[in-house]
Amino acid sequence: MATPSSAGAVPDCGEGATSRSSDADPSADPAAKPVGSAPDAGLRRTFSTTLLISLAALAAVAPLATDTYLPAFAQMAEDLRVSASSVQLTMTTFLAGVALGQLSIGVLSDRAGRRPLLLWGSVLAFVASICSAVAPALPLLLIARFFQGLGGAAGMVLGRAVIADRSRGITATQALSLVMAIQGIAPVAAPILGGLLVEPIGWRGILGVVAAFTGVLVLMVAFWVPESLPAAHRRDGGLRLLIDGTRELVRDRVLVRLLVINALAFGLLMSYLSAAPFVLRNVLGMGTAAYTGVFGLCGATVTVMVSVSASLARRFPQVRQVRAGLLAVLAVDVVFAAVCLIRLRGPVDGAGRAPLLVGVIALFLVHVACLGPLMGNVPALALDRTGRWAGTGSALLGFIQFVVGGLVSPLVGLTGEANGAAFGVVIVGLGVIANVLAAFGLRGKGDKGEERLPEEAERRRRRLGR
Template sequence: MLCALALLSAIAPLATDMYLPGLPVMAESLGSSTVGVQLTLTTFMAGLGLGQLLVGPLSDGWGRRRLILAGTAVLAVSSAVCALAPTVGVLIAARLVQGFSGGIGIVLARAVIADRAKSTTAAKLFSIMMIIGGVAPVVAPLLGGVLLGPIGWRGIFWVLTGLSVVMAVGTFLFVPETLPPEKRHGGGLKAMSSNFGYVLRQRRFVGYAAAMALGFGAMFSYISASPFVTQNVLGLSPGQFSMVFAVNSVGLVLANTLNTRLVDRFAVRSLLTFGMTTMFVAAALLLLTMLFVGYKTFLILPLLFVTVSMVGLSLGNATALAQEQVPKAAGTGSAVIGALQFGLAAAVSPLVGLGGESTGIPMGLSIAVCTGLALVLLLTLAREPAQRGSELRPAEPEPAD
C-alpha cells in the first residue's frame, strides 16, 4: 500500500520534470511560441492545486478509495490526450485536467496515511513519502533527457500514461477504503465548508501546516534558483551542477531515512524543531557569506547541503503533526496542506530571480525568511499546551508478558 501511495505522491515531479528537456522541441512540433508551451506547466500546477482543494474535503464525505481510482483513471486518459495533442491549445487543456487528477492522488495519499497510522508510525510513513519526493525530481529530468531522443516528447507522455495505469492497478490491488462510513461527513457544500471551518479553527494545525509549507518554500527557492547560482555565479559547469544537485538530494534522502529511526527515540516535535533550527542557521550563514565574504564555493556548497538535508527532518514531521490535529477531517486537512505548499512554492519561484542571473542574494534571502518564519511558528506553538493527542511522542515500550 505504501508503494502505491508513494507513486501517487510522485506524479507531480514526474509529470513536471520529465518533459522539461523536450520543451523546445514541443514548441517547434506544435508550431507554438515558447510562452505557449510554458503555459502547459502553469496549467498543470494550477490543476494540481485545484484538485487537492476540491477533492480533499469531498473525500471526508465520500471516502478515499473510489476517488483515488477515479482520479488515476482520469490521469491516464488525460496523459494519453497530451501524447496525442494536435495543437498547443489541446495540450494546455489536457495538462490542466492532468494536474487536477494528479492532485487527487497527492491529497488522498496523505489522507490515507492519516486514517491508518497514528503517533510515530505516521511520522515514519510521511518521511518515507518525502524520500520518494526527494528522489523523483532528480530522476525525472534525467529520465526525460534519456527518453527524449528515442521516443520524443509524445513518447514521454505515453510513459506517463503507463505510470498512471500502474497507479490505478496498484490502488485497486493494495489500497483499501480507509475511512469507514460511520466516520464520514456529508458530501455537500455545507459539509465541505463546515470541514474547512473545523480545520482552520485548529490553531496548532494551521501552525504546523504553515511551517511545513514554509519549509517547502525554502526548498523550492533552492530548486528554482540553484541552476543559475551554481553555474552563472559560482562558475560550475552543467555537469558539475547536476552532481551538486544529486549530492544534495542524497543528503535529503538520508536525512529522511534517519528520521524514520529517530522518531522511535525522540518526540517528533523536537525533531522538527531541531531540523528547522538547523535549516535557519545554515540559511542565515549562507546569506551572510554571500553578503560579506563573497561567492566562495567551498563555503556556499556545504551550507546548501546542510540546508537541503535538514528538509528531511522537517517536512514529514510537520505533516504528521498537522494531520494529528484534525482527525475528524483528514482529507480537508491534507487539502489545506497541499494548497499552502504549492501556493507558496509558486510565489517564491519568481521572487528568487528578481535580482537577475548574476546574484545569489535573492535565493539566500528567500530561504532564510522562509525558515525563520517557520521557526518562529514552531517556537510559538511550543509555548501552547497540546490540544489533543501525544504531539507524536515516541511510544512507550509494552510490558513483557
C-alpha cells in the same frame, strides 16, 4: 494528537473503527483500524508493503509530470511552433489543476471515501497523460495538462488522508516520512531523468513515460489500496463540507501553525530547486554533467535524512526534531545568504571560482539535509490533529503548501538569472517566519509527548468526532 482510549470506550474514526463500521462498509480494510486500544501500532502492522509502495508512488506523480519534461521546453516550442512563454503555459495549467484538485478531491473524499476518488483520479491522470503525449497542438495540450494535474492531485492529497485514517503518532510519522521523501526526491530526480531522455525519445516520449507510470498507478490503486474511511464515518455535503471542515480545523491554532510551517519548509525546498540551476550554471559556470551529479547527490541526501528522522522518531520526539531542523536550516541559510549577497551577485571567474563552487555545493547539501526532519514530522503532527476531518486537513495541507511553493519559485529569480542575491534573501525570510511560528508552540496546551490532559483530550475528541 493521539490519546489512550478510556476503559470500555471504542475509538472513533481517527483512533480506530468499530466492527459495526466495518460491516457498514465491506470495502473498508480491517487493517485500517489501529490495533488494540493504542493507535500507534507500528508501521509493519498498520501498513502492508504494497500499500506503502502505492502511496509513495502516488506522491511522485505531480513532481514527475512537472519536472521531467523541463529539459524539453525548447524542443516543444519548435515542434509546436509556439513561443517559449506559450510552452510555459503547459506548466501553469497543470499546476492549476493540481491546486483545484488538492481542495476538491480531499474534501469530497470525506463524503465518498478515499478509494473511489483515488481510483478515478488515477484513471483521469492516466487518460490525460496519454492525451498530453499525442496532443497535436498547444490548445489541446493545455486542456490535457489541466486534467492531468486534476487527476494527479488525488494521489497527493488522498495518500496523506489514508495514512491519517489508519494511524497516529510515530507510525503516521514513519509512513508520512516515506511518502514525503518520495515527494521531495521526485522534483530533484525528474529533471535528471528528463535530461537523459530528451535526446533519444523527445518531449512526446517523455510525456509517454509519465503516462505509462500513471497507468501502473491505476493498477496499484485497484489491487493494493483498500478503503480506509468506513461509510459510518463519512460526512455529507459539498462546498458546505469544505467550509465546515475548514472552520472547525482553523480553531486549532497549533494546527494552523503546523500547516504554515509545512508550507514554508516546502518553500525552502522549492527555493533550492528553482535557484540551483542558475546559481550553479550561470553564476559559477558548472557544466551539465557536474550539475546533474549535484542534483542527484542532493536527492540522495534528502532521502537519507528523511529516513534517519523517521527511524529516530521513537527515541527523539517529533516536536524536538522539528525545532532542531528549523533552527539548523535557519543557521545554514544565514551563512548561505551572506555568500549569495557578497560573492554570487554575478558570474564568477578566476582562481577563486573553484573553492567558492565547492562551498556553495556544500551549502546546498546542508540546506536540503536540514529539511529532512521537517518533511515527515510536520505533516504527521498536523494530520494527527485533524480527527474525522482528515480529508479536509490533507487538502488544506497540500493546497497551502502548493500555493507557497508556487509563490516562492519566481521570487528567487527576481535579481536575474546570473545573480543569487534574491535566493539568499528568500531562504532567510522563510526560515525566520517558520522559526517564529514554532516559537509560539507546536503542541496544544496540556500536551506532553504523545498525550494530552484528559479534559482537553475529551473535548477535542467530541469536537473532531474521534
